[in-house]
Each structure stands twice: as structure tokens, then as C-alpha cells.
Amino acid sequence: MTLIKGFHRRRKDTWGKRVAGKIVLVPVGKVDGRILEGLQESTGKIFEKEVYMGQPLHSPDYAYDGRRKQYFSSAILLKLREVERGVGDRVLGVADLDLYVPSLNFVFGEADLENRVAIISLCRLSQEFYGLSEDIDRFKERVLKEAVHELGHTYGLGHCSNPHCVMHFSNSLLDTDIKKASLCPQCEKRL
Ligand SMILES: [Zn+2]
Numbered sequence: 209m210t211l212i213k214g215f216h217r218r219r220k221d222t223w224g225k226r227v228a229g230k231i232v233l234v235p236v237g238k239v240d241g242r243i244l245e246g247l248q249e250s251t252g253k254i255f256e257k258e259v260y261m262g263q264p265l266h267s268p269d270y271a272y273d274g275r276r277k278q279y280f281s282s283a284i285l286l287k288l289r290e291v292e293r294g295v296g297d298r299v300l301g302v303a304d305l306d307l308y309v310p311s312l313n314f315v316f317g318e319a320d321l322e323n324r325v326a327i328i329s330l331c332r333l334s335q336e337f338y339g340l341s342e343d344i345d346r347f348k349e350r351v352l353k354e355a356v357h358e359l360g361h362t363y364g365l366g367h368c369s370n371p372h373c374v375m376h377f378s379n380s381l382l383d384t385d386i387k388k389a390s391l392c393p394q395c396e397k398r399l
């Protein structure tokens with residue numbers, strides 16, 4: 209599940225590969241460096257952008273809901289908006305924390321199109337979360353798909369009806385596993 213804010217306000221001149229700008233990856237709390245390195249390389253290739261690591265954000269205690277034992281992703285997005293960046297740059301927060309928005313049990317990620325920031329949660333992408341044995345390759349693949357999906361929103365892409373396209377809406381991990389980490393030809397054209 210993902211939430212897109214300000215999607216109706218998208219403007220064509222802010223789209224994708226035709227615009228300048230970089231991608232800034234920002235770890236939120238403690239995040240495995242190997243995961244971040246993998247994302248840096250792969251997202252750069254997919255969006256044809258330079259990707260650099262931003263200053264990590266401290267563990268977001270301000271966003272923690274003790275009753276839900278989860279972190280409010282929109283509150284973290286507000287902090288990510290403050291990250292220093294150049295014109296056209298996109299910010300992607302990466303959190304190894306369970307994220308939620310009030311209307312949903314959890315979110316894999318959230319994007320704020322107007323401010324060109326997004327966040328993904330690694331928490332529910334591992335096999336271990338579901339009591340299964342570790343599968344690091346599958347985990348990395350899922351992380352990349354969620355990252356590309358949320359970044360795609362920041363470049364103005366909406367949800368795609370093609371179940372194999374990375375912009376397809378993931379209601380569950382099954383949807384994430386079915387789709388590829390890349391854009392379908394239609395979404396690629398829109399980028
Ligand atoms: Zn989405």
C-alpha cells in the first residue's frame with residue numbers, strides 16, 4: 209500500500225528524464241549500508257540520474273505511535289522536505305521501521321509529489337517478518353521495486369494497470385513479487 213499526496217497537482221514540466229536534478233538517498237534511523245549502496249546504483253541506472261547519499265536522519269521518535277508500535281510516515285516526510293538539495297532533486301528516505309498512515313494498517317511507502325520527497329519502509333519486505341527463512345536476494349529485489357515505485361511518483365507517474373510494471377499498486381507483497389523493478393513501455397514514455 210502506498211499513499212500519494214498532491215498527485216492531482218502534477219505538472220508535466222516536472223517529469224522524469226527530461227528534467228535536471230539528482231536523487232538523494234536519506235537513511236532514516238539505522239539502515240544496512242549494503243542495501244543503500246545497492247539502491248544507489250540501481251535507481252541511478254533506472255532513472256538515468258546521479259544518486260548521492262544525504263545526511264542520515266536520526267531515529268524518528270517524533271513519529272512513533274506507542275499504541276500501534278509503528279511510525280507515522282507523513283511526519284517523517286515533513287522532515288525529509290527539509291533536506292538540503294538542488295533544484296529538481298528528489299529525496300528518497302529509506303527506513304528500516306514499520307510505517308503507517310492513520311487510514312491504513314501499514315504502508316510500504318509514501319510519496320509527496322508536490323515536494324518531491326518519498327519514503328520506503330524495509331520492515332515488511334523481508335521473509336523473516338512473516339516467519340520465513342531469510343532470502344536476501346528477494347529482499348533486495350523488493351526494496352528496489354518499492355524505491356523505484358515511490359521515486360516514480362515523485363517524477364509524476366501514477367499507478368499503472370500493468371501488473372508487471374513497477375508502478376503497479378502493491379496491495380500486498382504478492383503484488384510486489386509479481387511486478388518487475390522496471391517501468392513498462394507506457395510509463396517509460398511518460399517519464
Ligand atoms: Zn504508489
Ligand SMILES: [Zn+2]
Binds near residue numbers: 369374376391396
Ligand atoms: Zn506502467
